Amino acid sequence: MSAKPAKDFDSVTVPAPNLDYDLAHVSLRRPDQRGFYEGISNAVLWPLLHGFEPTIQVGEAPWSSYVGANEEFAETAHSMSSSGDVFWIQDYHLMLVPGLLRTKRPKARIGWFCHIPWPPPDTFGILPWREEILEGLLGADVLGFHLPEYAEHFRQCVERFTAYDVTRDEIQYQSRKVRTIAAPIGIPVDELQALAIDPDVGREVERIRQMMGNRQLILGVDRLDYTKGIPERLAAFERLLRKDKSARARYALIQVMVPSRTDVKAYADLKEEIDRMVGDINGRYADTGRVPVHYLYRNLSQRALFAHYRAADVALVTPLRDGMNLVAHEYAAARTDDDGVLVLSEFAGAAKYLKGAVLVNPYDVESTTSAIHRALAMKRSEKKKRMRALRAEVMRLDVHRWADDYVKALEGT
Ligand code: ADQ
Secondary structure: OOOOOOOOOOOOOOOOOOOOOOOOOOOOOOHHHHHHHHHHHHHHHHHHOOOOOOOOOOOOOOOHHHHHHHHHHHHHHHHHHOOOHHHEEOOOOHHOOOHHHHHOOOEEEEEEOOOOOOHHHHHHHHOHHHHHHHHHHOOEEEEEEOOOHHHHHHHHHHHHHHHOEEEOOOEEEEEEEEEEOOOOOOOOHHHHHHOOOOOOHHHHHHHHHHHHOOOOEEEEEEEEHHHHOOHHHHHHHHHHHOOOOOOHHHHHEEEEEEEOOOHHHHHHHHHHHHHHHHHHHHHHHOOOOOOOOEEEEEEHHHHHHHHHHHHEEEEEOOOOOOOOOHHHHHHHHHHOOOEEEEEEEEOOOHHHHHOOOOOEEOOOOHHHHHHEEEEEEEOOOHHHHHHHHHHHHHOOOOOHHHHHHHHHHOOOO
């Protein structure tokens, strides 16, 4: 490990004396870094596991970089660990690490968690390296997914592409059993609720409302990604403005988007499409001093983000596909006042848990428009009932519980 100065807000110095855990550098050569992160993880595995088949760029994909990077991660984790340590590996970037670690530490307890969906075998089978990935993952003792259906898809893939026996929720892999579990992630509810009621946040909420001219506010918060359904959402809002002449004086959409994967072409293309749509909508429906879409393309501080959640009458969380979606959880955590309505895509993992939301099919623009309309016009008593149900579920899914339960499952193997 060598000390590295922090250059920008989202990097840390290693070693990091202010953190209550250790961080280690994993050294990758520059071409391997790009091949592993952009070439395979972002351009192949991300669209594949979300079921965006036409977006997958398998052709010249640098698979050897993915293998090399996973070897480096496994070696670093191994060299920092002692016998008896438990390993918990996160996400699709590191799917070979469980198997690689298993060869170094045959008796270790190893877990892996998938933060994004897992598709059915017909989609997963597109991957030229499908057997290697499955073998890599089966090095773990416990494989966790947000939804039972993602775990089910994984087991179907094992049945289709390997010769291992699959039972209800286990796979017999050589002399070991590998468990698959549904372990829905959540957020740190107490910390975020405390932030939501902070007086500074309250003042910011007032400022936002005044700036928006006391119109009803609709909010979208996303990482810029083609899975998040942002163009479809803008189309639904445009339809609302087109169908109801009074809408432009009554409603405003604030779309907050954090830049992401700007080196991948699909993301640059999407950014252009969103810029154009926002320009078109504002060009057509703005009045002097009143703009329908407020578009913030940057990272917000947590305080600013929570002020927006508190100010928003409706949160639009309408991904085309999403493992869980924590913005939905955060909106509910912020609404300690039991106000506000969550309009949620049925294709977000969160839809399977957050029963107080108004569910929509984001591909169906017309019905999304109707759902937004319904949310904006909802009676206080119904809003309250729904938000209470939402908040109860978000509290149950707290991230600390998620971590504790997962580690218990791992230790129980
Ligand atoms: P993501 O795809 O990143 O995560 P999500 O769960 O919605 O998606 O989390 C996004 C996070 O970024 C939220 O905490 C949100 O507050 C924050 N954020 C978004 N825009 C922001 C902005 N402009 N400024 C500041 N913060 C912003 C992946 C999967 C999800 C899964 C999570 C966790 O794709 O499906 O829910 O992992 O497992």
